[in-house]
Amino acid sequence: MKIIGIESSCDETAAAVVEDGRKVLSNVIATSLEEHKLYGGVVPEIASRRHAECISSVVKAALDRAECNIEDIDAIAVTYAPGLIGSLLVGVNFAKGLSLSAGKPLVPVHHLRGHVASNYLSSGTEPPFLCLVVSGGHSHIVAVKSYTDFEVIGRTRDDAAGEALDKAGRTMKLEYPGGVSIDRISPQGDDSAFEFPHPKLSTSVYDYSFSGLKTKVINYVHNAEQKGESVNVPDLAASFQKAVVDCLLSNLELAAEDFGYDKIVIAGGVSANSRLRAEAEKMCKSHGWSLTIPELKYCGDNAAMIASQGYYEYKNGTVADESLNAYATMPIDDIKF
Numbered sequence: 535m536k537i538i539g540i541e542s543s544c545d546e547t548a549a550a551v552v553e554d555g556r557k558v559l560s561n562v563i564a565t566s567l568e569e570h571k572l573y574g575g576v577v578p579e580i581a582s583r584r585h586a587e588c589i590s591s592v593v594k595a596a597l598d599r600a601e602c603n604i605e606d607i608d609a610i611a612v613t614y615a616p617g618l619i620g621s622l623l624v625g626v627n628f629a630k631g632l633s634l635s636a637g638k639p640l641v642p643v644h645h646l647r648g649h650v651a652s653n654y655l656s657s658g659t660e661p662p663f664l665c666l667v668v669s670g671g672h673s674h675i676v677a678v679k680s681y682t683d684f685e686v687i688g689r690t691r692d693d694a695a696g697e698a699l700d701k702a703g704r705t706m707k708l709e710y711p712g713g714v715s716i717d718r719i720s721p722q723g724d725d726s727a728f729e730f731p732h733p734k735l736s737t738s739v740y741d742y743s744f745s746g747l748k749t750k751v752i753n754y755v756h757n758a759e760q761k762g763e764s765v766n767v768p769d770l771a772a773s774f775q776k777a778v779v780d781c782l783l784s785n786l787e788l789a790a791e792d793f794g795y796d797k798i799v800i801a802g803g804v805s806a807n808s809r810l811r812a813e814a815e816k817m818c819k820s821h822g823w824s825l826t827i828p829e830l831k832y833c834g835d836n837a838a839m840i841a842s843q844g845y846y847e848y849k850n851g852t853v854a855d856e857s858l859n860a861y862a863t864m865p866i867d868d869i870k871f
């Protein structure tokens with residue numbers, strides 16, 4: 535079964551054709567990232583306009599590169615939540631038009647479920663497993679009981695990991711996205727140079743909080759500025775990255791032990807982080823757990839992951855009609871459309 539996936543939840547306009555949920559026949563991504571760099575973050579209106587301009591050619595290129603036309607496609611999967619609403623609407627409306635004109639079923643896909651599915655593209659991993667989903671907008675520990683049955687075990691109470699990395703990077707005057715810059719610069723720094731607290735929450739032992747760590751970075755930089763000193767950016771970046779990765783993995787480890795999972799999966803943009811990948815590898819090895827992380831090309835936003843999850847959602851009977859809308863927020867474990 536061939537599914538075309540369409541993704542436009544943030545600043546990437548993407549389309550991909552995937553066979554039987556696993557075999558990527560094409561994967562096309564256009565991004566407006568360079569324009570957003572000028573502003574230090576994604577400007578929603580610019581992102582929406584770029585989606586509108588390039589979505590037709592991106593979808594056409596995905597079909598061409600997969601050497602098929604729309605008649606060969608069995609269903610159209612589209613990200614409908616969560617994300618920037620103006621961005622999501624471009625993809626959703628395009629998918630609705632395509633579905634109507636080609637007479638193909640329309641399958642709504644939750645963006646974070648798509649990130650989880652990015653692991654099906656690079657490995658033979660199958661649920662059940664415990665997944666750390668870490669992106670620019672979310673940090674979740676999720677029990678993936680089947681391809682379409684999810685339960686959130688832990689979540690961030692404030693900033694997402696990617697958001698905290700991006701804001702810290704901005705404070706250190708590094709290029710947007712801060713997560714990528716911090717990853718790049720950290721090997722040049724001493725990760726024990728700056729101290730960070732390890733936040734523990736009273737709400738749940740599996741929950742995260744990153745805003746305190748982020749404030750610490752702001753304080754270090756402001757204190758140095760007030761004294762007329764310059765802060766050592768590689769040291770600060772390395773220490774902050776260590777703190778974020780330690781937090782992410784310690785809660786994940788606890789959840790895996792408590793819920794009895796020996797299969798660990800990581801997904802989302804932050805799964806590209808080299809320290810997270812290396813430390814997760816060590817942690818899983820020490821317990822004898824298996825670890826799956828997407829190939830780097832599937833860590834960030836892409837449509838192959840949406841087509842993959844779309845395949846499993848479709849097999850589970852999920853089909854939307856022409857009234858499908860887009861939603862800025864939507865829980866991963868209780869989807870509505």
Ligand code: KG4
Nearest residue numbers: 669670671696711713803804806807834835
């Ligand atoms: O999943 P994603 O591409 O978009 C969302 O769904 O949010 O995640 C984007 C986030 C950004 O915060 C970015 O800084 C972070 O992923 N990111 C990284 C790395 N690559 C992307 N964070 C740390 N290290 C990286 N190598």
Ligand code: ZN
Nearest residue numbers: 669803834835
């Ligand atoms: Zn994403």
